[in-house]
Each structure stands twice: as structure tokens, then as C-alpha cells.
Amino acid sequence: MATAIEKCVHCGFCLAACPTYSLLGEEMDSPRGRIYLMKNVLEDKLPAEEAQPYIDRCLGCMACVPACPSGVAYGDLLVGYRALQEKERARPPLDALARKMMIETLPYPRRFRLAAAAGKIGAALAPALPDAFASMLSLLPDRLPPPRPLPAVLPAQGDRRGKVALMLGCVQQALAPEIAYAAAHTLAANGVEAQIPQAQGCCGSILLHIGAAEQAQQIARRNLEAIPSDVDAIITTAAGCGSGIKDYALLFKGEPDQDRAADFAHKAMDFSAYLAELGLREARGFDSEVRIVYQDACHLLHAQGHEAEPRKLLASIPNLRLLNIADAGMCCGSAGTYNIDQPKIAAELARRKVESILAVEPDMVVSGNIGCMAQLRQQLKSSGNPLPVMHIAELLWQAHQR
Amino acid sequence: MGPVARIQALVRESERVHVRGNGSKPALHIHAAAAAPVDLSALNGVIDYQASEYTITAYAGASVADIAAALAEQGQYLPFDPLFPAEATIGGTVAANLSGSRRFRYGGVRDFILGAQVVDGRGRAFRVGGKVVKNAAGFDLSKFLVGSLGQYAIMTELTFKVFPDVPRFRSLRFNYGTLDAALKAIYFSNQNVYELDALDLLPAEDGWSLLARLGGYEETLPRRTERFADGMMQGAAACAVSEVADEASLWDPLAGLPGRYLCKVVLGPRQIPALDALIGNASRRYGVGGNLAWIASDDCAEIEQALKQLGLSGLCLRGDRPTPIIGRPVDNVLAQRVKQVLDPQNKLV
């Protein structure tokens, strides 16, 4: 943490990339300001509670990281700081309740299904509930889709070009099992054998994101056990999980599992990046032109640096026209549990994002992350333009089947 | 006593003083007939010219022609293109802020002045600005001198940034049926990649003309000229386009402007139609892509009224008027504050 703080030369270049700064226009809500606040707290010059509201407002979108010429590892700083503060932090009762619920339900597909069903009943009460609850409810679909089971191994079609393990994702598997389904089949269709270990669990990044490091570690260890080591790559289809797994090395730093975790993290790769590197087998594509906006997930674009790869994949599909939108790198406000923690800012970011999407008049929106998809779907709906929103795996699978 | 000390003494001893360079703009001096004249004739010539630095320093009384000649020897020029190139002094050019048509390419007097040595209304001699092409230290009073009409400080020495000149030029004339069509052509050109040395708009026999000048290397000019002509015809069709001889008189904005009174008005191209409708009897030319009007006429009242009606101010260069400012009076609180510091007794008129 100290090096991250020292490396910051206060040049302000990161301000331009930061969604909360662009929205609020105040220094405390900028990366530079947050680093300075964390520095003051760590040096005992400022009580942590005073700084907390501004650290809480950080989306963790990592847009400030590639924007920083000085190489400040803001992500490491934030995760470390949050974990440190979490230990000492007393939260107001309602927040604590929401948090507990999040810690105990989000990472567990089955529990989450149950909670969601309960939430459905609670929806009627939404207006009477505080913001945080209300937005959690509003994100849930009207009814959970039926599960889409996958075998333990989906063999490659034709010549085998690779062998991977597929991470299913926790929330995602409950809300949109069709994503993993489409990903596995697209991989297979492109000559990649997909192993789908049944004992895997949540990657733990949502927990890490809100500073629950201990619980995150427990869950991550389960994955180290469950995923075979003889695969070329460990594929994720949710941006947050991908960058969460990439953080495993940090999570297990100084622990016996450190090396294994580092190896695991090293192999983790986003679905689109893996396929882009491999190259698609010929896809049939669409019969007439389809105009598409690709929405960058922060954790793909900023945290993992995948700007070109998904675009390259999409560009290789016949009759697909990729459109550019303004401020493409700006977070849509979904950012893990941000929607739940900071509903107002999240809503404004979503509004702006949808505004720039609609400006280019697309037929559909594609993203590599379920959080972004849910956010955009909802915002598109409330703006009266319910365009289809798809995961890139779903789109590829569709294009392939045609 | 040196020439600067003499000016200081004169300022200290006199109630009112007034600078007159070479008198190329007679209307600037009429109001000050009673003031003690400042003689700049001893402050003549180039002081320091560093072609490799793109800078030149000259006495304020130096003639623009001498400076241009010195620069031309090294293939350089004053990009703001001083008006009255044959008669004016450099000090007068700065004080009245008078650039010619070529100003269009890189900028006006304010864009090329770097520093000055001055004597203020309290008789103090000091330096403002710097001598290198870039300097951000202190308040930039050297720019303030541009257009100051000698009423805040008397310039004795001036430093400018200069540029390499281009070897060749070609000129084109486009004819349009209406003013509106000609303005549209300017707007079209403004949004394109053409880098013109000058672009002037003037009334023609049966409509309006745009005069455009391109400068550059001999070998590239034919292509650029052709491309520009074609582009303009496609983007904003003219009735006719023709290449015209690139003569000095073509690019003297005042050449075809007879009349007892002559004045300069700063405006935006969108203001031209309203102004033009009110001064139909005057001869006129709109320079710098329509951002400047040169108006000449025997009927000063018509000009004055038009300017007042549109809230514009002008500077009279020729003609007998009690004050050189015409139209809306010029008055600004920031300028007053400067006056208060540099010339509290209002000696410089």
C-alpha cells in the first residue's frame, strides 16, 4: 500500500477517467483524492470514518489504473485498505444487515435463488425500504430462469485446439445460466474441450470488493481444490470473477497456498480474450446487418486490459456492425454491489451510459459481464427503449448456430 | 541625455504628451493637437535580430519597411503583416493594432509581440514581457500595449516573434451573386483543411468576391490551388473562379478604398450582413475571413450611425474627427485600472 501511495505524484491524470469525479466534480471523489485520504488515514492524520464515505463511493472500476502514467496500483491499494478498515468498522444497523445478507447469499447460487424468490415477495414493499434494499430488489428479474445443466466435460468438436476449465460464476449461474451454457458450447464448437468441475464455487471477488477478505479466502480455496491443473486456461465469463481470480495471488500472499494461487491466477482468462487469441472458426453470422454496441465491462477493460479482443471477435462475424459510443470506458454504475451501496450515483451513471448508447441507434447491446447487462437492461427499460442485451458468449453462440 | 531619458523628461515636465510615429494614420492625432509631441525619430532601426531564435528587437520608431527588409534577407517575415508597409512605424502599428490580410494565416499583432521597453505617464522607463519566444513570468503588459493608442505608455523598443516566410504565392478570386453565398463559402472553407495565407471578402461589380491566397513551395502550389478551387466549387458553388495575378496591390486591403474617412471595425462574419446593409454607400472590404471590416467613405455620419446601431466600435485612421474612436464608446474597468497605475494624471493622450 505504501508504494502505491508513494508512487502517486498528484498529477491528476486519473481524474479524467474516474466516473465518480466526472459526476461529482469534487476532489474527494477522485482517485487522487481517495489516495490522499487513504494516505492520511494510514498515517493517522485523519479518522477513518471521515474518509469512509468517499472511499465507499469508489466503484472499484479501475479506470484510474491504466490512466495513471506513474503506475500507481490503485486496485491493490483499495483492496488492501478496504480489508484493513473492514476489521475496525462499525456499520449502521441497516447497512450491516444488508451486508450480512450480501455476504451470506450472493456467493451461493442456491441460497441466492432462495433469497431472490423471497425478494420477489418483498418487491411490493420496495418503496418503503431504504435505497440500498430498493435497488437490490429492482435489479432482480421478475422470475428466475430455469437452470441449464452442463455436463462435467463438453468435448471439442472437430480437431481439438485446446482444453480449458470453465468457471460458472455464482450470481450469474442463478440469474442467467444460459451464459455459461452458450460459452461452453461456443468453445466446443471452436474445437476447445470445456471441463466444468461441479465442485467449483463463487470466485469470492464480490466479497473482496466489499472488504470481506476472510470469507473471500475460504471460498477461493475451494476453487483451488476443484479446478484441474492440466488445462490451458481457466475461463471466466464474468468480468468481475476474472479480475477477482487474477487477485488470488494477492489474496493468498504469505500463505502456504501462495504458489498454487499464483498459478491459478495466471491461467485465468476471459472468455473473449481466449477465443480472440485462438481465432474463431467460421461463423455464419447474420442475414442482414445488425448494429451492435459493445459495452466494456470495467473489469475487462481497465483491470484486464481487454479492449481490442472482444471487438476483434465481434468484427469477425459477418453482417455485424460494431458502433462506437462516447465515453466508452466510463463505468455503467453496476460495479459489483455498487448498485446496492450507492444507488443514486449508480443510477446517474447508468442514465448517462444509456444515453450515449441510444445516441448511435443500435439494434442490440453486447457485454462481457452480467452485472453490466442487468444494469443496462433495467436502464434501457426505464428509458422506454428495451433493446436486447446479450452476453458476448450468447451472441457468438447464436451467430454460430445460424 | 539619451532619447529615452529625453522622453522621460518630457513626460515629467508636460501636462499632456502625444506620440506620433510617421503620421500614416492622421486621424489618430487630431484630438491631441495641443499635447507636447514625442519625437521618436532618434529611436530608429533594428536593435537585435536573431534569425535562429525567430526574434527581432527594434526601436519603436523603426519603419516597418526597414524591419521587413532585414527579415527578408533571412527569409523571414512579420506574420501579422503590418498595414501601411511603406509608411508606418512599428510602434504605431502596435499602438493602433493594424495588421494586413496575411494576418489570416498565423495571427495578429498580439500574437507576435513578445516584449517592450516603455516610458509610462509618470515618466518611468521599464520593460514589459520578455525577449525569448516563450515567457510566462509576470503580468503580460506587452500584449496590453497592442491597440493601446499610446495612452498608457510610450513604447520605445519592441520585441517580436518572427517566422520563416514561404517562397511562393498564388491567388484566386471567387465570385458570388450574393453576400450570403460568399459568407457560406467562408464558412465552408473554415471547416476544411485548407491553410490559406489570406482570405478577404469584398463587393464586386455584380455581387461579391472572395480573394484567397495560398503560400508554400513552388512544387506543391499548383496542386493545392487546384484542390482548393475544386473543393470550394463543390462545397459552396461560386458563379466563377479564376486565378489572379498575385500582386502587392491585390493584398493591400486599403488599395481600393477611397473616401475622406477610413476606419477599422472588428466583428464576426455573422455580423457582416447587418452592417453591410447599413453602409451601402461606403467602400469596404472584409478582411481576415470576414473578421475585420475596412470601411472608407466621405460620409462619416453613416458609418457612425451604423456602428452605434449594431453596438460596434471602430477606429478611425483617416479623416478629421475629434476622437479616433467611432461608434460605441470604448470603456473598460480593467483598462481604467491600468491607466490609474501607469498614467494617473492622464498625461498620455
Add this chain to the structure above:
Amino acid sequence: MMNSAFFTALEKICPAERILTRDAQLLPYESDALTAFHLKPGAVVLPESEAEIIDTVRLCHEMAVPFVARGSGTSLSGGSLPIPDGLVIALNRLNRIKKLDPEQRIAVVEPGVVNLHITQAAAPYGLYYAPDPSSQSICTIGGNIAFNSGGAHCLKYGMTSNHVLGMKVVLADGALTQFGCESVEGVGIGPDLVGLFVGSEGLFGIALEITLRLMPQPELYRTVLAAYDDLGRAGDAVSMVVASGLLPGAMEIMDRLAIKAAEASVAAGYPDAEALLIVELEGEAPQVQAEFEQLRGIIEDSGAFELRVANSEEERDRIWKGRKGAFSAVGRLSPDYIVQDGVVPRSRLGEALLAIGALKRQYGLDVANVFHAGDGNLHPLILYDGREPGALERAEELAGEILALCVSLGGSITGEHGIGMEKREYLPAMFSEEEIDIMQALRRAIDPKEIANRGKMFPGGEAPALKQQGMHPLEKQGIISRE
């Protein structure tokens, strides 16, 4: 004074939630990009309209509360450093482009608009806003105006001042005024007040609305990167280009250490060299092509051991990205640094660089050089470690020697970053006592209570959080003296 009466009155102008007074809100405003200075302001106000700014300034004047306007806080001279018991007026929420008229090539903007956003808004019309400080992605027009900011591409079309056509300002005593006009000619009739206001470092008042000149995007860029095994040789190459009569859009030099930093930061793929020279031609394609042939010949004759030409927009971006990120990239090499901004006559560049080399050895500090070679504007970055006792002082002293060097070579102590807090003691190296008196008098005529950015630009007063140790280097050399 900032007493409760002041706050009561301020709350009538601006709602309380936009008046920041808690520690966690104030600390982030403690310093700008020059972190050697920091000072917690009395309060920060976030106006959202022109009227709020005017009323706030008037209130400050009435109650003699000092204020500093703040854009994005990227000043490198401590220009936006808060004033003890003073108010920071943060203008970031006034970030609207009010008017964009591509036909007349002008834009009217609020002061908190980010420099690059203007270019982005003008791009669909084939236009751009020319001054390009390396910080253009975040610095504001208000800040650019205060310092007359420049950039790599200011050789041909000038600095901020040359692109501001008009503005509306509230002077420090509350007077509201407007000057310049919506004409590319800029100065109307009367003295050039825009030229006076630009570069006044926030001491005259606050710019509220600014009319800017836009330029047509050059049709073609030709960017050349030349590598030398000797810094002096790169400097000579610049002189050769100038002597040839070419007028490039930009000429920049980086030395070994700066190359290393840029490389670490953006992996620009720069050659391994003692010095890199970037020359860029811009303009109409046929003309630029012809100039490029000439330039290539010159560079080939200049002793460069490698010559690269950008053949695509990406290659050009890469060359520039390394250069533009070079300042902050130095943060990768050293925990702290001071950037200097002196100017020397171009013909004495080589001499200046040699002298800086000798000085850095003498002080035992690393200095990275990145500079606008076309106009002799040096940017030596002095690397030091603030935790090491005495390191800052040594760095400061070295910085002072470099400034003295620039002045003695006939240049200036600042080309574009301004005097601010950092160089105020050096102003006497450039101007006589009388000249400084006149500037002070002008300041007081506009701001009788000296509330606007008090303590900046003019010598005197104690610098916060940084005491001069012993004699100032300029004092030692007898250039300045203190009573």
C-alpha cells in the same frame, strides 16, 4: 476573515452541501501537482453558476477573505495551493461548452471545461483547440488562462493567449467586465485586455466565460523520431531544422532518463539512446509531404543513429504518449520530483544542457530532461526522495541554480507553468524592483485587499510547509537580495 458571519452569508449564495469544511473534504484540496507545498484551506466552495461565483467573490472582497480559484489542480508551480484561512473556489462543476460555432471557428466555454473536451466536441467539424499541454486530458481552460499554458504543439500557433478571443471576468474587487469579442481578430478597439488577463495567475480575478478560437485539424501529420548518442547533437539538429526555414508544429527532446521513465510507463518502444528528438510537421498534405522530404534530409545529416517515421495514427500516438506522460512517468523512478520550466534562447540550448549536467553531478541528484526544444523551453525534472532529510532542500537549491542559469543565458524562469508559489522568490531575477513595483501596483488597483491568490507570484512571505534553508541560491549569486 472566515468567521461565522462569512459562512452564514456564503450559505445564502451556495447551499451548505456545496460548502466543504470537514477535514476529509479539505485535505484533498491541500495541494496541486506540486506536492512540496500543501496547506489545508479554510473551506472549499463548489459553485454551479456564474452568479454564484460573482457573489462569492464579492463576499470575499467585502469581508477581506482571500480566495484561490481552482481548476483541476494540475499546476506545477503551486498556483492553486490554498491560502491560509482562505477559500478555495473549485470551478469543476462549471464545465459546459456553451456554444460551438464551427462556421466561425469559435467556442464559448465555462472555466471548468477540460481542455481536451473542447477538441473532442469540435472534432466532428474537422476543428480542434490547438494549445495542448501534456495535461490536456484533465487541466481546465481556467487554469490554462491563469498560466498561459502551452504544449508541444505551440510552436506554430502559439499558447493559450493566442487562442483566447474574449472573456467575461469578475475582478477581485467584484467588478464584472467583458473584453475581446467573437471575432478571430480578438482584440476589439482599445488595448488587448485578454492578453493582459491571460497569464495573470489568478491574481486579477476569475474568468467566467471564455471565447476560444478553433483551428482546422491538420490534414496530415508527419512525425519523425530521431535517436542520438549525445544530447548536444539532438540540440544541434533543432538548430539545423530552424535554419532550414521549416516551421514544424512541434520539436521535442527527451534525454536518457526521461526516455527510461516514458518507456517504463507506456512502453512506447523508444530506441535506447542518450537523446530522442521528435519533430512533427503538420498541415495540408501536399505541402507537408514536400517539407517532410526536406526534413528527412536534415535529420539524416544531423548524426542521428536511428530515424523512425510514424506510418500510422497509432504509431504517432505511441510516440506522443511517451512524451506526454513523461512527467508523471518519472514517478516510477523516484518518489518525488520538481519540474522546472525555464526558457533559454534556442541557440544556447546545448550550453544550458551541459551546465545542467554539471550541476546535477555537483548536487548528486538525478535530473531528467524533457523539453520543448523548438522554443527553448526546458523542463528539467529533479528527482529526490522527500523522506531523506535535506533532500528537498537540495533539490530546491539545484532548481534555483537552473533558473539562475536560464536568466543568465538571456531567457526566462518560466515558459508556461507560471511563477505560482514555487518561483516567486525568483521574480526579481527577471524584473527590476521598479518593474515589480509597477506590477504590484497594478494588482492592488484591481484587488485593493489582495485577496485573489494572495501570496503567489510576488516575492515575500513564508512559504507554507517549506522553509528556505539558509540563503537562497539567487541570493548567493547576488542576483536577489532581501532587506
